[in-house]
Amino acid sequence: MASEKEFISLLNQHQKIVYKVCNLYMDRHSEREDLFQEITLQAWKAYGNFRGDAKFSTWLYRVALNTAITFFRKEKNRPAIYSTDIVPDQPEDIFDPIEEQVKAMYAAIGDLSNIDKAIVMLYLEDYSYNEIGDMMGITANNVAVKMNRIKVKLKEETQKHLATT
């Protein structure tokens, strides 16, 4: 099918988006794999409605975030601290303060609610408050208020994470 080929090609080019969402929402590798599959299937199901009036990347973010937020899985014993196994740790003798800060903030992002995670993800991707509002279904003003609150929270939580390491 031509549209299937077209979809596979587009998803192949933009698969980094799906990986980012999976990394943000899931701790374990197996859970990330499950979510990747679910996002791919949901995107394929919805692809018939994609008219190209928005960028494919924006459309894919919307599908991926909707799927991740509503992803149904049984609660398992989840680790208290968000997994930071994405980047292998540097050897202990090399202490990089920036890297430590990044790790701590990454862990703090992992502790946010599903909604706040989505907002942070879109903010990191340089979407404007208007665009984030469109994707989340809220006003730009509400996004700005939430973003300010999230930044304060992340700063505090990062300090806590740094203090415990």
Add this chain to the structure above:
Amino acid sequence: MELDELKYQLKNKLSTDHAGRSPEDIAILLTHKTSSIIEKLKKSLWIEIISCIIVVIAFGYIGMAGNYQSLRVYFSVFALLSVAFLLLFIYLLRRISSLSNTTLPVKGNLQIIVNIIEEFAKRYFQFTMALIPVCFIFAFLVGYNEPKSIPQLDRFAQRLFSHTWQVIVFIAMYMAFLSVGIYYFTRWYLKKLYGKYLVRLKECIAELTEE
């Protein structure tokens, strides 16, 4: 450090675990089945639809070929009710298929999923509750008015009860306890299946709504 100062590094860190999938891998993924809550609801509805079809055929047959009038009336009415429920389940299935759409904004998508689950749970509950009078009261009435005597049933009643009032009290208590049991069991079952999930989705909507 603030979020903005680490923006670039965080962005990189999020996309580092990127094994990469080939177009062939993605094509294989498309042959798999989704595990979303909407798909689970659709699967439940398909099971209900198939069960209804089996009930309509089997009970319709007994309704036409049964030996006793009470059985014929009871199973015919049950078969007709199942046709009504079959239509209801098909309507729900079509509604769920038309409403589920992941390309909506997050808040709209969450609200639609909540509406779908609540409507499904409501109809499922109504369906189960509607069967209680059919199963018990109607069965009792048609059985009571059966012109032919059923020897097995008569022998059973004579062994257990010596007065008619005892039979009536026994049947009334049996119906009452079973009805209350089914009512609470169905509520518990639906809450167990979708309760936690609904709470989680509603929390997300509330979080998005608050300024």
